[in-house]
Amino acid sequence: MATEIKCPSCGHSFPMEEAVTEEYKKGLREQMQSFINNKEKEFQKKQDEFARREKELQQQTQQQEAAFLRRLDEEKRQLQTTIEQSLRRSITGDFEQKLRLLEDTNRDNEEKLKAGRLRELEFLKKQQELASKEAELELNVQRLLQEERTKLSREIRELEEQKIAARETEHQLRHKELEKQLADQKQLAVEMERRIEEMRRKAEQGSMQLQGEVQELALEELLRSAFPFDEVSEVGKGVKGADCIQTVRNNFGQECGRIIYESKRTQSFSPDWIDKLKADMRSQSAVAAVIVTHAMPKDMQMFGEKNGVWICSFAEVKALACVLRDGIVKTFNAAKSQENKGDKMQLLYDYLTSSEFGEQWKAIREGFLSMKQSIQKERDTMERLWKAREKQLEKVLLNAAHVRGSIEGIAGKDAIDVDLLDDGDDLLTD
Secondary structure (H helix, E strand, C coil), X not given: CXXXXXXXXXXXXXXXXXXXXXXXXXXXXXXXXXXXXXXXXXXXXXXXXXXXXXXXXXXXXXXXXXXHHHHHHHHHHXXXXXXXHHHHXXXXXXXXXXXXHHHHHHHHHHHHHHHHHHHHHHHXXXXXXXXHHHXXXXXXXXXXXXXXHHHHHHHHHXXXXXXXXXXXXXXXXXXXXXXXXXXXXXXXXXXXXXXXXXXXXXXXCCCHHHHHHHHHHHHHHHHHHHCCCCEEEECCCXXXXXXXXXXXECCCCCEEEEEEEEEECCCCCCCHHHHHHHHHHHHCCCCEEEEEECCCCCCCCCCEEECCEEEXXXXXXXXXXXXXXHHHHHHHHHHHHHCCHHHHHHHHHHHHCCHHHHHHHHHHHHHHHHHHHHHHHHHHHHHHHHHHHHHHHHHHHHHHHHHHHHHHHXXXXXXXXXXXXXXXXXXXXX
8 A cells, every 4th residue: 555645835645655766766867967977077177188288288398499599598698798708807819719619609509599490390380281181181081982972872873774774674575575475376376267267178078088187287286386395297198107206305405205196086996006006106216105086995084005005085185295295304304314423423522522622611611610709709798798787787776675675664565666676576686
């Protein structure tokens, strides 16, 4: 239960916890503001100390120069006094020698004065050169930054223009490609309509031989349109062999095998067709043989293989040709991959034992070790930071515990809740 505090002046009541919390927050804010003010005062004090030292250095330099000039004047006056006294004591034959000595002394003094002025002039020149170099350096930095900004903007603009041009070119090419495909489809449709019309006209004549030739032409056209990379050739009339030969080629134009087709358009199926097509398959070195027939065998309801020969209808020949062609291409590729297998193993062994592979692996290992060391350094740095923050947190919790103990001693343990942690656990007990 919260403890109510009533103001004796105005009679206003408020919970004691709010006052203590605000007082605690106010104390923390005052400590933080005091810490910031102290740091600012220390920084300002260092700046004042630096300015004072710089001013003292300038004053010392000026004082040294003034002392040097005064000492020079004093020496000159002393020398003149000495010479005058010497002249008064004895105006003798050494007058010319003393006068010469005086001139030499004056000359030395003038040279010293000139050297001091030259040193002062050199100091001023160096100071001016340093200021000029600083200004020139700042100007060069700003100029380089401006050039880099201009260069970066130009590169970004050129890159965007290239991307836009590439997209426009790709769009145009795609548009041309679609137009070409549409034209080809239209031409193919016209050709198919012409052939269909021709086949319909020939079918109407009622000739079984002519109907068979129409199916052969349709079969050849179907294979050519479905497999543009393959070579589909017809067998002329009167020539012994199948009606159509499909030479299967892969994407590289390599010949993988042959499929022969026999087209039949009769009312009944003859088993002799199988033996004849098998003989043609052996004579023409074909991999597979297909009979495309209108009448299926009695024991077959759909396409399938019988005695090593595939039998299907005209509607099923395209799917069957795709399956057979895919198997032939995969068999050819598998056989090709086994060629020169020993040579490939030797080349692989030579590469793995070569210095090139060793240097490349060494570079990979060095990069791995460098990354590992960098990660370890970052881990050590973060652990130091965490330790420092844990010490700060322990200090805050310790002070909070002192405040809590003082409040509990005054108001009771259950009267006010000033725990910093939500669950009430104290990290200092860990």
